[in-house]
Amino acid sequence: xxxxxxxxxxxxxxxxxxxxxxxxxxxxxxxxxxxxxxxxxxxxxxxxxxxxxxxxxxxxxxxxxxxxxxxxxxxxxxxxxxxxxxxxxxxxxxxxxxxxxxxxxxxxxxxxxxxxxxxxxxxxxxxxxxxxxxxxxxxxxxxxxxxxxxxxxxxxxxxxxxxxxxxxxxxxxxxxxxxxxxxxxxxxxxxxxxxxxxxxxxxxxxxxxxxxxxxxxxxxxxxxxxxxxxxxxxxxxxxxxxxxxxxxxxxxxxxxxxxxxxxxxxxxxxxxxxxxxxxxxxxxxxxxxxxxxxxxxxxxxxxxxxxxxxxxxxxxxxxxxxxxxxxxxxxxxxxxxxxxxxxx
Amino acid sequence: xxxxxxxxxxxxxxxxxxxxxxxxxxxxxxxxxxxxxxxxxxxxxxxxxxxxxxxxxxxxxxxxxxxxxxxxxxxxxxxxxxxxxxxxxxxxxxxxxxxxxxxxxxxxxxxxxxxxxxxxxxxxxxxxxxxxxxxxxxxxxxxxxxxxxxxxxxxxxxxxxxxxxxxxxxxxxxxxxxxxxxxxxxxxxxxxxxxxxxxxxxxxxxxxxxxxxxxxxxxxxxxxxxxxxxxxxxxxxxxxxxxxxxxxxxxxxxxxxxxxxxxxxxxxxxxxxxxxxxxxxxxxxxxxxxxxxxxxxxxxxxxxxxxxxxxxxxxxxxxxxxxxxxxxxxxxxxxxxxxxxxxx
Numbered sequence: 201x202x203x204x205x206x207x208x209x210x211x212x213x214x215x216x217x218x219x220x221x222x223x224x225x226x227x228x229x230x231x232x233x234x235x236x237x238x239x240x241x242x243x244x245x246x247x248x249x250x251x252x253x254x255x256x257x258x259x260x261x262x263x264x265x266x267x268x269x270x271x272x273x274x275x276x277x278x279x280x281x282x283x284x285x286x287x288x289x290x291x292x293x294x295x296x297x298x299x300x301x302x303x304x305x306x307x308x309x310x311x312x313x314x315x316x317x318x319x320x321x322x323x324x325x326x327x328x329x330x331x332x333x334x335x336x337x338x339x340x341x342x343x344x345x346x347x348x349x350x351x352x353x354x355x356x357x358x359x360x361x362x363x364x365x366x367x368x369x370x371x372x373x374x375x376x377x378x379x380x381x382x383x384x385x386x387x388x389x390x391x392x393x394x395x396x397x398x399x400x401x402x403x404x405x406x407x408x409x410x411x412x413x414x415x416x417x418x419x420x421x422x423x424x425x426x427x428x429x430x431x432x433x434x435x436x437x438x439x440x441x442x443x444x445x446x447x448x449x450x451x452x453x454x455x456x457x458x459x460x461x462x463x464x465x466x467x468x469x470x471x472x473x474x475x476x477x478x479x480x481x482x483x484x485x486x487x488x489x490x491x492x493x494x495x496x497x498x499x500x501x502x503x504x505x506x507x508x509x510x511x512x513x514x515x516x517x518x519x520x521x522x523x524x525x526x527x528x529x530x531x532x533x534x535x536x537x538x539x540x541x542x543x544x
Numbered sequence: 545x546x547x548x549x550x551x552x553x554x555x556x557x558x559x560x561x562x563x564x565x566x567x568x569x570x571x572x573x574x575x576x577x578x579x580x581x582x583x584x585x586x587x588x589x590x591x592x593x594x595x596x597x598x599x600x601x602x603x604x605x606x607x608x609x610x611x612x613x614x615x616x617x618x619x620x621x622x623x624x625x626x627x628x629x630x631x632x633x634x635x636x637x638x639x640x641x642x643x644x645x646x647x648x649x650x651x652x653x654x655x656x657x658x659x660x661x662x663x664x665x666x667x668x669x670x671x672x673x674x675x676x677x678x679x680x681x682x683x684x685x686x687x688x689x690x691x692x693x694x695x696x697x698x699x700x701x702x703x704x705x706x707x708x709x710x711x712x713x714x715x716x717x718x719x720x721x722x723x724x725x726x727x728x729x730x731x732x733x734x735x736x737x738x739x740x741x742x743x744x745x746x747x748x749x750x751x752x753x754x755x756x757x758x759x760x761x762x763x764x765x766x767x768x769x770x771x772x773x774x775x776x777x778x779x780x781x782x783x784x785x786x787x788x789x790x791x792x793x794x795x796x797x798x799x800x801x802x803x804x805x806x807x808x809x810x811x812x813x814x815x816x817x818x819x820x821x822x823x824x825x826x827x828x829x830x831x832x833x834x835x836x837x838x839x840x841x842x843x844x845x846x847x848x849x850x851x852x853x854x855x856x857x858x859x860x861x862x863x864x865x866x867x868x869x870x871x872x873x874x875x876x877x878x879x880x881x882x883x884x885x886x887x888x
Contacts, residue, residue, distance in 0.1 A: 242646055243653055244634070244741040248858070249831055249851025290588070291886065298885040302586050307878025309587055316865075316872045397588040487593055505849070506866070507593025514592070514873075521660075521865035522850070528660045529858075534651025541642040542635065 208354040208443070213343055213427050216350060216446070220473040223449045226260030234259030234267070240535040250503070254481070254523055255530030261454040261479050262362060266531035269524050272319040273361035274513050275444055276303060276310060277353065279326045279437035281372035282334035283414075288375040288407045290398045293331065296371045299512075300325045303369070309510055310367060313517035317524075319365070322356055326436035335379060336413040339432045346431040346439050353443025357451065363523065364448040365456045365483070366441040367513020368465070371397075375407055377464035378490060379414040379433040383422040384471050385497045389415065394460075394488040396509075426471035438465035445469065449479050456523065458516040459486035459509065463494050470498055483519030484508060552698040552787070557687055557771050560694060560790070564817040567793045570604030578603030578611070584879040592873055594847070595866070598825070599874030602867065605798040605823050606706060610875035613868050616663040617705035618857050619788055620647060620654060621697065623781035624675035625716035626684065627758075632719040632751045634742045637675065643713045643856075644669045653854055654711060657861035661868075663709070666700055670780035679723060680757040683776045690775040690783050697787025701795065707867065708792040709800045709827070710785040711857020712809070715741075719751055721808035722834060723758040723777040727766040728815050729841045733759065738804075738832040740853075770815035782809035789813065793823050800867065802860040803830035803853065807838050814842055827863030828852060 210216040234256045239245065246252065258267035278300050284293045302308045303323040314321040326349060332340040341349070357364060370376075374396035382392040389412040395404060415422075418432040430439045438461065445466045448455045457463050457480050469476040477498065484504035485492050495502055503522045508515045536543050554560040578600045583589065590596065602611035622644050628637045646652045647667040658665040670693060676684040685693070701708060714720075718740035726736045733756040739748060759766075762776040774783045782805065789810045792799045801807050801824050813820040821842065828848035829836050839846055847866045852859045880887050 241653075242643070242651060243854050246831075247741065247852065247854040248653060249853065251850060251852065251862075295886050298883070299586070302878060302883040302885055305878065305883065307586060307883045309585075309592060309873045309877055312872040312876035313869060315876075316868055397591065487590075503850070504866075506595060506847070508591065508595065509593065510587050510591040518595075518866065518869045521869070522848075522862065524660055525657060525862045525865070528656040529653045532656035532659075533653055534646060534649065539642070539646040539649065539651045541646055542639050 208351040211347060213346065217427055217472055220446060220469055220476050223476060224452065227263035230263045230265055231256055231260035233265035237265060238530060241533040242536055242539045242541050248529055251526040251529055254526035258454055258523065258527065261452055263452055267527050268531065269363045269520065269527050271361050272317055272363040272365065272520055273358050274310065274314050274319045274365040274367060274517055275322045275324065275356055276367040276369060276513055277324045277326055277437035277440040278328060278369040279435045280328050280331035281370060281376055281435050282331045283375050283410050284372035285334065286406060286410050287403060288410055289372045289396060290403065291371050293371050296369055297328050299369050308512060309514050310512040310517060313514055317517055317520040319520065324352060324356055324440065326352060326440060332435050335433050336410055336417065340434055341431045343431055349436040349439035350443035353440030354447040357444050357447040359451050361453055363520065364444065364453050365458065365513045365516040365520065366444050366462050367458050367516065368437040368441060368461050368511055370435055370437045373435055373437065373461050374488060375410055376433055376435045376438060377461040379411045380429045380464045381467060381490060381494050382411055383415045383419045383429050383433060384426055384467055391493060392490045394490055426468040429468045441465040442469055445480060455480040456483040456516040456519050458483055458513045459511055460488040460491035460494060461511055463491060467494065467498060483516030486515060552695040555691060557690065561771055561816055564790060564813055564820050567820060568796065571607035574607045574609055575600055575604035577609035581609060582874060585877040586880055586883045586885050595870040595873055598867055598870035602798055602871065605796055607796055611871050612875065613707050613864065613871050615705050616661055616707040616864055617702050618654065618658050618663045618709040618711060618861055619666045619668065619700055620711040620713060620857055621781035621784040622669045622672060622713040623779045624672050625714060625720055625779050626675045626678035627719050627754055628716035629678065630750060630754050631747060632754055633716045633740060634747065635715050637715045640713055640715050641672050652856060653858050654856040654861060657858055661861055661864040663864065668696060668700055668784065670696060670784060676779050679777050680754055680761065684778055685775045687775055693780040693783035694787035697784035698791040701788050701791040703795050705797055707864065708788065708797050709802065709857045709860040709864065710788050710806050711802050711860065712781040712785060712805050712855055714779055714781045717779055717781065717805050718832060719754055720777055720779045720782060721805040723755045724773045724808045725811060725834060725838050726755055727759045727763045727773050727777060728770055728811055735837060736834045738834055770812040773812045785809040786813055789824060799824040800827040800860040800863050802827055802857045803855055804832040804835035804838060805855055807835060811838065811842060827860030830859060
């Protein structure tokens with residue numbers, strides 16, 4: 201399905217939630233065809249491990265027996281965060297805009313990884329001059345701001361893409377991600393707070409305190425409505441990732457999730473409507489310890505574990521290669537009959 | 545260094561061992577330059593995790609500050625095994641030749657993965673009509689046969705390649721690999737024996753028995769000379785992989801090891817001369833449980849864990865993409881100074 205107009209079909213969080221509840225399912229017929237094909241390929245059953253599962257999963261979401269990744273799209277959203285004033289990051293807030301300039305100039309990690317993957321790269325700065333509110337004192341964003349960010353994400357997805365990766369840049373956004381995860385999945389603040397880009401012990405203590413304060417203030421509202429986490433504790437780039445992942449589902453485009461922040465950004469969708477992330481695979485588990493905990497809570501098993509913790513969509517961009525390998529083997533291999541090979 | 549003639553500089557196992565003991569070391573200057581460059585790239589220190597380590601490691605072996613993978617070579621050796629007559633495999637021995645034909649026709653998994661990686665693929669069948677001897681009754685190969693197989697591996701390495709992957713096809717060769725690993729690293733036969741391509745419970749019991757018998761017969765000789773394991777318990781494709789990995793070291797070409805068999809094939813090198821595999825990284829850990837045990841014994845941490853267990857070099861071929869990502873980011877990213885980004 202290709203949506204002709206990119207205008208988002210929601211103008212409130214309630215309408216966005218209703219949309220999530222009506223999301224399309226995978227194409228069962230294509231998935232069954234892919235499964236049958238997989239059983240006939242010249243290899244012992246199951247010998248390609250997760251590559252086989254991924255090919256069948258991709259077939260279902262792309263609606264074709266032989267899935268392909270010929271036009272992947274990587275979208276990096278950038279935002280700034282009011283809580284940075286509390287001292288939660290090792291880098292100053294102006295680095296967000298500096299890194300956006302670095303993306304534009306082609307000098308960042310994600311530029312190299314997008315080129316390697318043959319992916320289109322879109323970088324969307326979101327009101328960098330206007331940080332979100334400090335969520336320990338009030339809502340990070342109003343509902344209107346949140347809907348605007350969701351819409352920005354929704355609109356930038358290319359309906360012609362056959363795979364979407366969402367990434368982010370935003371000094372302070374591991375703090376927002378930790379607050380969302382803590383509010384959604386409980387535990388203690390320290391379970392969800394790590395060093396991010398490399399905060400020292402003092403900064404780490406502040407970060408834990410800020411997350412605890414934020415969840416003390418907004419936890420009840422998030423328990424009542426998981427999507428409210430994006431407004432109360434989130435940030436523009438997080439809500440935009442959520443909007444893009446929802447749009448991908450509507451378009452039948454599979455998604456690779458990146459690290460802790462990208463995963464926390466979409467966790468409210470799954471919490472609001474179980475199954476809302478069935479079209480998304482975890483590209484990697486990052487070195488930010490809370491990411492593994494969050495993936496466990498979402499039932500996602502990461503494809504890669506390379507100790508990465510950069511964001512920018514970088515881990516997911518590397519994982520594109522794994523999905524390409526799954527497509528290449530599934531779609532290109534001969535069957536036992538074609539090759540004249542004896543089955544076991 | 546490029547060796548002009550491909551004629552192997554050894555004509556006995558003793559000469560091959562002497563060669564291993566004179567292997568070149570990595571280029572420390574290039575490695576230091578790469579390390580210094582890595583510290584200046586626009587990312588928090590360490591944020592690319594293993595990609596950073598891999599880039600620095602590649603720089604050392606390739607002898608250049610900015611490593612590259614533009615001409616990878618995948619070499620798949622095929623051989624047949626006398627122990628197949630004992631019933632150790634789920635597939636009949638003729639599948640080895642059938643799969644070689646499938647490689648030639650482009651229908652196997654490794655064909656697709658080589659194309660995806662932009663790799664040259666060489667397939668080398670080794671006297672398939674002449675299986676090795678049953679190692680429970682005598683030596684699998686004579687010294688002359690073993691040197692011939694080592695030489696076949698040595699000669700096929702392209703000195704112009706910038707990365708080498710060694711893979712294999714050989715019905716019954718997880719049994720040979722298990723026997724080598726058991727003889728080199730001890731434990732019990734069942735620690736090293738798995739289902740391979742998918743043997744049933746009865747076949748698994750036979751396989752354990754065959755491995756135990758082989759190690760009972762040849763274990764003492766292997767303890768005295770680890771390289772003897774290739775002749776006494778190995779196979780032509782295993783010895784050829786060992787020869788190719790040794791040649792890569794002499795040429796300054798880094799290597800990605802594939803699964804259990806490819807790793808067992810080169811374990812005698814490391815056991816004979818510690819450090820002989822320093823130019824090799826483990827591409828993945830396979831679903832054959834003994835592979836993780838073997839990697840632990842060798843001190844290798846795998847790049848991927850995708851439940852693959854196909855052989856053919858397939859897991860290592862997927863891992864080429866990880867090394868390419870390491871090169872792309874290390875060599876392509878801007879420094880903080882170039883990009884005008886504030887350091888943390």
